[in-house]
Amino acid sequence: MKALFGRGISLSILFISITAVYFYLLLDLPLKESYTVFYQIEYANVPLGIWIVVTSFLLGWIIAFWMGAIGRSKENAFEKQLTSLIETEQVLQTNKTLSPRIDRTLENVSNVLITQRKSLQRITDERAEAQDKLIQERLVQERQRLARELHDSVSQQLFAASMLLSAITEQSDESEQNYRPLLQVERMVQQAQLEMRALLLHLRPAALNNKSLTDGLEELLIELKEKVNFNIRFRLEDVTLSKGAEDHLFRIAQETLSNTLRHAQATEVEILFVERDGLAILRIQDNGVGFKDGDSKGGSYGLQNVKERAIEIGGTCKIVSVPSQGTIVEVKLPAKKGEEVDDSDIVGG
Known part of the structure; x- marks a missing residue:
């Protein structure tokens, strides 16, 4: 608004000055006498000077609004092009809004972005494969051992304690003095069970072990449905992704579900998990307590890991949470299209 106001005033003053100079040069009168022309000559009982000032102001503001509209139109077109580059790696069809030089520059940026994203995905794939060869077997065995011991000992004891407390509270009368403390202890044990299930979820192997992401997610969710007391619905489609991207998305799902178990209620x-318009989309939504932006609660550290993992595979992550309504975590990345171009020469150079 300030720019529009300044542009309108500047143009109006410029038009008034130009008109005054032209009259001064055309009339060829002394400076003092040329001033009298502007209020002696009238049209429709209005002095010429007022007509000049009003007309100059109108032209100045009309041109200022027109220039502002053109600028906003170009900004919107440029923003759409950049958004399309980020989300789909494609430049929109050229139009008359942007100049051919900007269109060529955007095309070059698109090519660089595609090359860099493919390079990043290839590096992620190579690193994932190297990590699998070096430490995956030993790490998986250790995690499985810890999960098995926790499940066979602590988890079973918590389950037994929960069942015992449930039986005691059912047999107790609400009027008894120890009824409320027993209910509180029962809730604490149930919460501890949820924490244990979240921990066991974290201890699961992060790699898919030659399974597709759809199969791994389905197995994880079916197993989780048998252990938690809330409703889990899922829709999973087969989407073609690189191995590194699938491993990262699987870990993102684990992180998010673990946060839901521990914090969401x-x-x-x-x-x-679907593919739409060339994008693989993973969305996890709950109807829990949610959290405010900047809140230290709600598993902010885990959600930060989710964002970092999405960036590592060339994707974007959007987290929307509304207190008392729930949280949505959505990750988008380009799906793999046929044979990937070998860009090792480009990176090496």
Whole structure:
């Protein structure tokens, strides 16, 4: 608004000055006498000077609005092009809004972005494969051992304690003095069970072990449905992705579900994994307590890991949370299209 106001005033003053100079040069009168022309000559009982000032102001503001509209139109077109580059790696069809030189520059940026993203995905794939060869077997064995021991000892004891407390509270009368403390202890044990399930979820192997992401997610969710007391709905489609991207998305799903178990207090969780318009989309939504932006609670550290993992595979992550309504975590990245171009020469150079 300030730019528009300044542009309108500047143009108006410029037009008034130009008109005054032209009259001074055309009339060829002394400076003092040329001033009298502007208020002696009238049209429709209005002095010529007022007509000049009003007309100059109108022209100045009209041109200022027109220039502002053109600038906003170009900004919107440029923003759409950049958004398209980020989300789909494609430049929109050229139009008359942007100049051919900007279109060529955007095309070059698109080529660089595609090359860099493919290089990043290839490096991620190579690193994932190297990590699998070096430490995956030993790490998986250790995690499985810890998970098995926790499940066979602590988890079973918590389950037995929860069942015992449930039986005691059912047999107790609400009027008894120890009834409320027993209910509190029962809730604490149930919460400890949820924490243990979240921990066991973290201890699962992060790699898919030659399974597709869809199969790994389905197995994880079916197993989780048998252990938690809230409703889990999921829709999973087969989407072609690189191995590194699948491993990262699987770990993102684990992180998000673990946060939901520990913090959300949700009764429903919906998981969606589909491909739309060349993008692989993983969305996890719950109806839990949610959190405010900047809140230290709600598993902010885990959600930060989710964002970092999405960036590592060339994707984008959007987290929307509304207090008392729930949280949505959505990750998007380009799906793999046929044979990938070998860009090792480009990176090496």
